[in-house]
Amino acid sequence: MIRKTLAVAAVAVAAIAVTDAAQARDQIRIVGSSTVYPFSTAVAEQFGKAGKFKTPVVESTGTGGGMRLFCSGVGENFPDITNASRRITASEFENCTKNGVTGITEVVVGFDGIVFINAKSGPKFALTREQMYKATAKEVLVGGKLTANPYKLWNDVDPALPKEPILVYGPAPNHGTRDAYVELVLDPACEKQPEIKALDKDTRKKACQTVREDGAWVEVSENYTVIQQKITSNPAAVGVITFSYLDQNADKIQAATVDGKTASFDSIANGSYPVSRPLFFYVKKQHVGMIPGIKEYLAEFTADKAWGKEGYLADKGLIASPDAQRKEQAANAKALGDMKM
Amino acid sequence: MTEMIQTTATRTAETVAARLNRRYTAERRFRALGLGAILLSVGFLAVLLGSIVDKGWTGFLQTQIAVEIAFDPQVIDPEGTRDPATLDTADYAALVRAGMAARLSPEADRATRRDLSALVSTMAADQLRAMVTADPALIGSRATLWLLASDKLDMVVKGQVPRQVGAAGNALNDRQLGWLADLEQAHQTRKTFNTTFFTAGDSRAPEQAGIWGAVVGSFFSLAITLLVSFPLGVATAVYLEEFAPINRWTNLIEVNINNLAAVPSVVFGLLGLAVFLNVFHMPRSAPLVGGLVLALICLPTIIIAGRAALKAVPPSIRQAAAGLGASPLQIVAHHVLPLAMPGMLTGTILGMARALGETAPLLMIGMVAFIVDIPKSPLDPSAVLPVQIYLWAGSPERAFVEKTSAAIMVLLLFLVSMNMVAIVLRKKFERRW
Numbered sequence: 001m002i003r004k005t006l007a008v009a010a011v012a013v014a015a016i017a018v019t020d021a022a023q024a025r026d027q028i029r030i031v032g033s034s035t036v037y038p039f040s041t042a043v044a045e046q047f048g049k050a051g052k053f054k055t056p057v058v059e060s061t062g063t064g065g066g067m068r069l070f071c072s073g074v075g076e077n078f079p080d081i082t083n084a085s086r087r088i089t090a091s092e093f094e095n096c097t098k099n100g101v102t103g104i105t106e107v108v109v110g111f112d113g114i115v116f117i118n119a120k121s122g123p124k125f126a127l128t129r130e131q132m133y134k135a136t137a138k139e140v141l142v143g144g145k146l147t148a149n150p151y152k153l154w155n156d157v158d159p160a161l162p163k164e165p166i167l168v169y170g171p172a173p174n175h176g177t178r179d180a181y182v183e184l185v186l187d188p189a190c191e192k193q194p195e196i197k198a199l200d201k202d203t204r205k206k207a208c209q210t211v212r213e214d215g216a217w218v219e220v221s222e223n224y225t226v227i228q229q230k231i232t233s234n235p236a237a238v239g240v241i242t243f244s245y246l247d248q249n250a251d252k253i254q255a256a257t258v259d260g261k262t263a264s265f266d267s268i269a270n271g272s273y274p275v276s277r278p279l280f281f282y283v284k285k286q287h288v289g290m291i292p293g294i295k296e297y298l299a300e301f302t303a304d305k306a307w308g309k310e311g312y313l314a315d316k317g318l319i320a321s322p323d324a325q326r327k328e329q330a331a332n333a334k335a336l337g338d339m340k341m
Numbered sequence: 342m343t344e345m346i347q348t349t350a351t352r353t354a355e356t357v358a359a360r361l362n363r364r365y366t367a368e369r370r371f372r373a374l375g376l377g378a379i380l381l382s383v384g385f386l387a388v389l390l391g392s393i394v395d396k397g398w399t400g401f402l403q404t405q406i407a408v409e410i411a412f413d414p415q416v417i418d419p420e421g422t423r424d425p426a427t428l429d430t431a432d433y434a435a436l437v438r439a440g441m442a443a444r445l446s447p448e449a450d451r452a453t454r455r456d457l458s459a460l461v462s463t464m465a466a467d468q469l470r471a472m473v474t475a476d477p478a479l480i481g482s483r484a485t486l487w488l489l490a491s492d493k494l495d496m497v498v499k500g501q502v503p504r505q506v507g508a509a510g511n512a513l514n515d516r517q518l519g520w521l522a523d524l525e526q527a528h529q530t531r532k533t534f535n536t537t538f539f540t541a542g543d544s545r546a547p548e549q550a551g552i553w554g555a556v557v558g559s560f561f562s563l564a565i566t567l568l569v570s571f572p573l574g575v576a577t578a579v580y581l582e583e584f585a586p587i588n589r590w591t592n593l594i595e596v597n598i599n600n601l602a603a604v605p606s607v608v609f610g611l612l613g614l615a616v617f618l619n620v621f622h623m624p625r626s627a628p629l630v631g632g633l634v635l636a637l638i639c640l641p642t643i644i645i646a647g648r649a650a651l652k653a654v655p656p657s658i659r660q661a662a663a664g665l666g667a668s669p670l671q672i673v674a675h676h677v678l679p680l681a682m683p684g685m686l687t688g689t690i691l692g693m694a695r696a697l698g699e700t701a702p703l704l705m706i707g708m709v710a711f712i713v714d715i716p717k718s719p720l721d722p723s724a725v726l727p728v729q730i731y732l733w734a735g736s737p738e739r740a741f742v743e744k745t746s747a748a749i750m751v752l753l754l755f756l757v758s759m760n761m762v763a764i765v766l767r768k769k770f771e772r773r774w
Binding site: 025027029034037038041042044045048049054055057058059060077223224225244245247248249251310316317 | 712
């Protein structure tokens with residue numbers, strides 16, 4: 001019996017090894033941001049349903065993780081497209097070039113807003129970016145000097161805010177949303193202060209971009225559902241999530257106004273809501289032609305029925321870019337224009 | 342004097358009684374604690390299972406709407422060629438929209454049509470396409486069909502989101518809710534068993550999402566796991582227990598195997614990434630790699646259980662066989678191994694059940710991904726059941742909440758039945774000496 005089992009196992013493994021060598025990848029592989037994931041998967045599914053190509057496989061690895069995989073080389077073992085909720089950085093681009101990924105096409109998908117939410121049953125927050133900075137930065141200016149953040153309650157930051165302890169659930173550093181929070185909330189609010197402006201670049205960066213580690217800021221590395229669950233069980237806690245997630249769960253959570261502006265499709269698209277950012281994906285040009293369907297996938301994504309103002313991605317919470325920009329981006333995607341840093 | 346003796350005696354009796362009492366109390370306290378612990382854990386289990394079932398049972402139902410569809414030849418096949426390619430690419434969504442408009446709002450403008458088509462799943466068009474391509478004679482006829490409702494309508498009908506007009510979280514507007522009331526009054530909505538859930542792969546549209554792709558992926562992974570880990574595990578256990586000399590090397594191996602059983606599973610995932618993907622260039626997201634990684638996780642369990650089972654076979658069996666002139670191989674293959682097999686199988690099944698529930702190691706090898714196509718071989722990209730649960734739990738659409746819990750129930754069912762098989766095997770074939 002043992003001999004038979006062993007023989008069967010050996011044959012199976014050998015058979016698998018042989019087919020493995022013979023089979024080339026015939027479906028697109030996409031990695032990257034969890035913020036772009038809902039849109040990317042929706043396009044992938046539509047693309048697969050059309051029936052000409054296999055449905056692309058989409059992994060949600062976070063923007064940083066996606067860039068690492070995407071830039072690690074050329075060939076069918078490496079992904080073809082990576083989604084990003086921020087622009088590719090210079091060092092990531094360098095890494096790509098070093099590993100032979102020389103042609104990259106950049107596509108701006110649309111916009112997303114970052115919202116500060118709490119449970120419907122909790123107090124309604126009206127926040128400013130400055131207040132969020134004061135509540136969540138590791139070090140703030142007290143009497144002109146950088147000291148460890150002394151604020152314990154929201155009304156320590158500003159008397160107009162509720163008398164509740166500061167507790168913010170936010171995405172961990174592997175999320176593009178976290179980078180965007182630093183870039184759009186912490187940095188601008190922090191660098192407005194003259195005492196900070198006087199510092200040299202490195203100290204300034206450290207002072208402005210580090211979040212609290214004393215328990216007032218809690219990092220959640222999983223997904224927005226986990227943040228939402230923590231928020232609903234603790235009505236005074238604030239969560240940092242993306243607008244598309246809020247849009248789907250507006251009966252359980254409410255968003256704070258930021259600098260007096262309410263987050264909505266319109267206010268994010270026209271830029272009046274202050275904490276919004278573009279979303280991207282990056283295409284490895286060397287894989288076009290090698291992996292079937294990449295051009296067609298780009299065409300599906302950049303068609304108005306997908307990413308237009310009334311396209312199916314709008315139903316998933318994507319905020320469409322203005323018409324002119326969409327047109328330009330679609331043309332660029334079609335021509336597979338090289339991006340430059 | 343006698344009084345004194347008596348008082349001493351009474352005192353002794355009292356002390357004894359008190360001490361006895363204390364001992365009984367201690368005994369009762371201990372029992373109560375034990376019982377309390379059991380009740381507490383049963384309570385936790387009940388709350389956990391209760392909330393899963395409560396949230397998830399509606400996931401096994403789907404809402405459908407009765408719509409009269411006119412298979413308009415002008416839309417499907419204007420030239421009347423009945424060419425399969427034409428039939429395949431026709432705009433069936435337009436038929437659905439027309440049917441809905443005819444029933445609910447005959448003079449619909451564009452915005453109204455959008456609201457109307459938001460009530461029906463996009464899968465309805467696929468349903469019509471399948472019907473027409475199977476039977477082109479349908480073209481030109483009319484039929485009342487039960488079409489799959491969209492997830493938004495489904496959530497309202499099931500009462501998962503508030504039904505008031507304009508209530509937050511309710512994705513339907515007042516006009517759509519009015520249509521829904523109209524349809525319900527005419528008994529043109531119904532809830533039926535959700536077969537899609539058991540036959541479809543993953544989807545971004547909750548009403549079209551199913552677990553079949555993940556079930557097949559789990560099956561392929563576990564098949565690979567079994568093929569690799571069972572023969573290896575049994576061979577290792579037999580060699581270590583029956584043939585290997587006891588020296589420093591075998592002791593070292595034994596310690597290492599016991600340690601491996603306690604290594605966090607994500608470490609095996611990293612190993613899989615480094616060896617199977619980066620060195621051997623095996624395909625990413627494939628059940629083949631998943632199965633190999635899971636086999637590594639199972640292996641220590643199988644070896645340890647296998648050795649315990651071999652140890653339980655009394656030495657007299659071996660001695661009797663040896664006394665009749667059997668060679669060591671014959672002793673093991675003809676006598677010891679068959680007697681130890683039930684114990685080994687039990688260990689294997691328990692190891693496999695653990696493998697079925699793993700997600701962390703699969704994250705590293707790319708199996709945590711959105712995969713729609715049902716895998717056809719262990720080389721096709723595929724998710725597995727726990728991964729599917731994890732992915733749905735992270736999806737923003739409200740309708741995925743019930744799908745998540747429903748998938749958890751299916752996974753639990755698999756786990757329970759695997760453990761039951763292990764128990765039955767043990768009860769049926771185990772021999773005691």
